Each structure stands twice: as structure tokens, then as C-alpha cells.
Amino acid sequence: xxxxxxxxxxxxxxxxxxxxxxxxxxxxxxxxxxxxxxxxxxxxxxxxxxxxxxxxxxxxxxxxxxxxxxxxxxxxxxxxxxxxxxxxxxxxxxxxxxxxxxxxxxxxxxxxxxxxxxxxx
Numbered sequence: 001x002x003x004x005x006x007x008x009x010x011x012x013x014x015x016x017x018x019x020x021x022x023x024x025x026x027x028x029x030x031x032x033x034x035x036x037x038x039x040x041x042x043x044x045x046x047x048x049x050x051x052x053x054x055x056x057x058x059x060x061x062x063x064x065x066x067x068x069x070x071x072x073x074x075x076x077x078x079x080x081x082x083x084x085x086x087x088x089x090x091x092x093x094x095x096x097x098x099x100x101x102x103x104x105x106x107x108x109x110x111x112x113x114x115x116x117x118x119x120x121x
Contacts, residue, residue: 006031006049008058008104010069012040018061031058033073033111056107064098079106 007023007030009015019030031046032039039046046052058078062070074081081104089097 005057005059008033008060010034010073011038012042015042052107052110054107058104060102060104062100070102074102074104077107077109077111078104079108081105
């Protein structure tokens with residue numbers, strides 16, 4: 001992971017899990033794109049981290065329990081993206097949960113303010 005990359009999420013619960021278990025131990029940050037009802041406190045946290053800048057890269061982690069959203073987010077805001085890994089959680093030797101990890105490169109569109117931050121740009 002690049003030192004300038006961040007973890008992107010579209011809801012507060014996934015953002016909180018990513019922040020606690022992945023970002024903090026690796027000295028990374030989590031930013032969110034989404035309606036305030038979906039991102040909650042992370043709308044302000046995204047603003048505290050400087051919102052979004054052109055050219056940034058991110059990682060997006062998508063659970064098989066969630067509605068697929070990675071390709072939609074990537075296509076709207078980044079010039080390129082790729083699925084870099086699938087991680088399976090198994091129970092009794094059978095997969096019960098899948099996490100797809102995407103690398104989103106070169107932010108080429110800044111999200112609307114109502115979808116990213118409630119602080120100054």
C-alpha cells in the first residue's frame with residue numbers, strides 16, 4: 001500500500017471496522033463517500049482528513065454480505081481500478097463470507113460535498 005493511499009467506504013459500519021482493524025494499525029486513514037444517513041460521523045472525519053484530492057488512490061473492501069458497490073464507486077470517481085484479491089472466511093472448511101479488495105487509482109472527480117464531507121473544502 002502506498003503511503004498516500006486511503007481506505008474508502010460507503011457506509012459508517014464498514015468504515016469503523018476498516019478504521020479500527022486495518023487503517024489505524026497501518027497508519028492509514030479511512031474516508032467515506034455517501035449520504036449522511038449512510039456515513040454518519042465519518043462524513044466529518046473525512047473532512048478532518050482533508051476530504052479528497054485529485055490523483056489520490058484508495059483501497060475499497062467489499063463484503064459478500066453487502067450490496068456490490070465497488071465498480072460503481074470506482075467508475076464514477078477514479079480513472080482505473082482493479083480487483084486485487086479475494087479473501088474467504090471459512091467455517092467447517094466451506095466458505096461463508098468473501099471480501100473482495102479493490103485498488104482504485106487516480107481520483108479524477110471530487111465527490112459532491114453532500115456525499116463526502118460537512119467541513120470546508
